[in-house]
Structure formats: structure tokens, C-alpha cells
Amino acid sequence: MSGRKFFVGGNWKMNGNKDEIKKIVDGLNGAALNDNTDIVVSPPACYLEYTKGLLSPKISTAGQNCYKVAKGAFTGDLSPQMLIDVGADWVIIGHSERRNVFGEGDELIAEKTAFALESGLGVIACIGEKLEERESGKTEEVVFQQTKAIAAKVSNWDKVVLAYEPVWAIGTGKTATPQQAQDVHAQLRKWLKENVSESVANSLRIIYGGSVTGGNCKELAQSGDIDGFLVGGASLKPEFVEIINARG
Numbered sequence: 001m002s003g004r005k006f007f008v009g010g011n012w013k014m015n016g017n018k019d020e021i022k023k024i025v026d027g028l029n030g031a032a033l034n035d036n037t038d039i040v041v042s043p044p045a046c047y048l049e050y051t052k053g054l055l056s057p058k059i060s061t062a063g064q065n066c067y068k069v070a071k072g073a074f075t076g077d078l079s080p081q082m083l084i085d086v087g088a089d090w091v092i093i094g095h096s097e098r099r100n101v102f103g104e105g106d107e108l109i110a111e112k113t114a115f116a117l118e119s120g121l122g123v124i125a126c127i128g129e130k131l132e133e134r135e136s137g138k139t140e141e142v143v144f145q146q147t148k149a150i151a152a153k154v155s156n157w158d159k160v161v162l163a164y165e166p167v168w169a170i171g172t173g174k175t176a177t178p179q180q181a182q183d184v185h186a187q188l189r190k191w192l193k194e195n196v197s198e199s200v201a202n203s204l205r206i207i208y209g210g211s212v213t214g215g216n217c218k219e220l221a222q223s224g225d226i227d228g229f230l231v232g233g234a235s236l237k238p239e240f241v242e243i244i245n246a247r248g
């Protein structure tokens with residue numbers, strides 16, 4: 001065993017309303033959840049406080065994004081301080097939808113990661129290659145570059161979880177095979193050892209995201225370098241409980 005605590009995040013993306021959230025949370029609160037897993041759900045920001053109020057204290061909440069300063073004239077955005085104020089412990093930064101739909105680049109993602117950490121949030125920092133990058137043999141180059149940008153701005157990794165989410169696997173039903181995910185996670189750990197430190201390489205949780213389901217989670221969870229999951233679609237469904245408990 002790696003000694004790293006299993007971590008499962010549910011990224012609800014832009015889904016849900018109060019009725020639906022109440023049903024999801026009732027299901028989670030009533031389920032037998034593995035104590036050896038850190039569990040985080042990430043509702044849309046406008047429902048964070050509502051969700052937090054319903055959830056069992058065993059489950060933390062995360063924002064899906066935040067900006068790199070505490071306050072100011074940034075219409076439509078929100079700060080880590082605001083997320084903390086409504087009960088969030090974590091924030092997802094650099095999700096591929098932020099990168100690809102909203103045009104966020106490595107530099108901004110690194111700045112936002114550093115500021116969220118300084119502000120007291122844990123950060124689920126997302127990286128991952130596109131299909132054409134994988135097919136042209138550039139997977140490692142891309143994920144190393146994305147991690148390097150973050151590493152340049154982050155000095156304390158204690159509250160970071162790195163989420164490897166290959167873009168071609170997100171919402172497509174095409175999961176990376178356990179071997180494909182394990183290979184990238186192991187390469188990332190090697191990169192961290194050479195470029196950050198051996199202790200960060202050994203202790204940092206690297207989780208996998210991309211079409212994780214109740215059906216495929218157990219096999220993925222057996223790989224030595226997969227320390228949990230970031231789950232989209234299936235986190236809105238009862239099978240999320242199986243994913244939380246995937247390590248057994």
C-alpha cells in the first residue's frame with residue numbers, strides 16, 4: 001500500500017437544482033461510506049452553502065473554480081475567500097472545460113492554484129492531454145508542461161491533489177484503461193521526484209478522471225499509483241457510492 005489516503009471527488013459541473021441536490025445528498029448521507037476515503041462533492045457555486053447544509057460532516061465541498069485575487073472588479077467571478085465563507089474546503093482548478101471552453105492557460109491556472117492554497121483551500125489541480133496529443137505521442141510532454149507551470153508557483157503541496165483527466169475520456173464513455181492511467185500517473189510521480197522532491201512524489205495524491213463508473217472503478221483503483229477519482233456524470237447517480245468505496 002502507498003500510505004496515501006484514497007480521495008474521491010464528485011464534480012457536478014453545471015448540473016442540479018435544489019430538488020435534485022437534496023436527493024443526491026440524501027443518498028450519500030444514508031450510504032455506508034468507506035472511512036478510509038476523503039470524499040468531496042463540488043456543486044455549482046450558487047448551491048455550495050445549500051449542499052453543505054445538507055451533507056453529513058464526513059463529506060467536504062469544493063468550488064469548481066475561483067479567481068486569483070480576493071476581491072475586486074471581476075464581474076462574474078468569485079474568490080477563494082468567498083468559497084471558504086460558504087463552507088468549501090477545496091476548489092477544482094484547471095479543469096479541461098475551464099481550459100478548453102473558457103480559454104484558461106497554464107499560467108493563469110498556476111496563479112489561481114497558488115492563490116487558492118495561500119487562502120486556505122485545498123486544490124484539486126487538473127491536467128490532461130487531448131486525443132490528438134495522445135495520438136501523436138505527446139501525452140507526457142503535455143502533462144509534464146501543465147504540471148511544471150503549477151510547480152513553478154506552488155511551494156507547499158500538502159493540500160494539493162493532482163487530477164489526471166485525459167480530455168478524450170471526459171464525458172465520452174471512453175475510460176483510460178487501468179494500464180494507460182497507471183502509466184501516466186507513474187510518469188508524473190517520476191517527474192515530481194526529479195523536479196520537485198522525492199517526498200512530494202511519494203505523498204501527493206494523483207487521482208484519475210474520465211468516464212469513471214461503478215463498473216470500472218474497482219479495477220482502476222487497484223493500480224498502485226491511482227489514489228482516487230474525480231468523477232463527473234456518475235457522481236450525480238447512486239453508483240457514486242460504489243466509486244467512493246472502490247478501494248474496499
Ligand SMILES: O=C(CO)COP(=O)(O)O
Nearest residue numbers: 011170171210211232233
Ligand atoms: O470531468 C470529469 C470530472 O472532473 C469527468 O467527467 P465524466 O466522469 O463525466 O467523464
